[in-house]
Amino acid sequence: MEKADILTILRSKSSVFSFKEILIGSGEKKSQLLRRRLNYYVKQGELYPIRRGLYARDKNYDRFELATKIFTPSYISFETILVEAGVIFQYYGSIFVATYQTKEIECDDQVYSFRKLKDTILLNNAGVENRGHYYAATKERAFLDILYLNNDYYFDNLGSLDLSKIRALLPLYNNKRMVKAVDMYFKETRA
Numbered sequence: 001m002e003k004a005d006i007l008t009i010l011r012s013k014s015s016v017f018s019f020k021e022i023l024i025g026s027g028e029k030k031s032q033l034l035r036r037r038l039n040y041y042v043k044q045g046e047l048y049p050i051r052r053g054l055y056a057r058d059k060n061y062d063r064f065e066l067a068t069k070i071f072t073p074s075y076i077s078f079e080t081i082l083v084e085a086g087v088i089f090q091y092y093g094s095i096f097v098a099t100y101q102t103k104e105i106e107c108d109d110q111v112y113s114f115r116k117l118k119d120t121i122l123l124n125n126a127g128v129e130n131r132g133h134y135y136a137a138t139k140e141r142a143f144l145d146i147l148y149l150n151n152d153y154y155f156d157n158l159g160s161l162d163l164s165k166i167r168a169l170l171p172l173y174n175n176k177r178m179v180k181a182v183d184m185y186f187k188e189t190r191a
Contacts, residue, residue, distance in 0.1 A: 022038065064131070071103075082143065102114060141169055
């Protein structure tokens with residue numbers, strides 16, 4: 001890999017790069033040689049090391065993009081989306097991500113909270129939208145993701161959710177408790 005190769009990768013629209021992406025993009029056959037070159041670019045200030053195997057052009061990278069590259073497959077969901085949509089008002093400093101394992105990681109003074117979903121749910125892209133360099137749940141999918149993992153949860157404003165979209169996504173979870181919970185939450189908002 002020559003200097004031009006790494007600069008081409010850095011000029012892409014992504015702000016976060018995994019070692020694997022750089023390896024494939026550079027065409028380098030020897031991973032150890034690539035690691036040494038990446039260390040050189042880090043020392044020269046051309047790459048910013050976020051955590052093992054993840055790099056950015058500089059410290060101004062997209063935190064959501066990083067969140068979905070730490071574990072793949074994954075998508076932004078839960079409280080992160082619902083706060084953004086105004087469904088819950090409580091601020092959370094963490095970024096919440098749906099993935100295949102439950103774990104909390106702190107990286108660059110940002111907490112990433114990963115929550116496990118069954119593969120049949122995680123790998124189904126219904127209600128998950130592409131936001132450029134990462135995937136994020138719609139507010140209806142995030143609402144259902146929270147209901148799936150929590151028996152009792154307080155939502156501040158369900159008025160912005162589309163009940164027909166929620167009902168269309170419910171079969172994905174194959175969970176009778178959730179059907180009852182949706183009925184209960186929306187009965188309360190209509191009353």
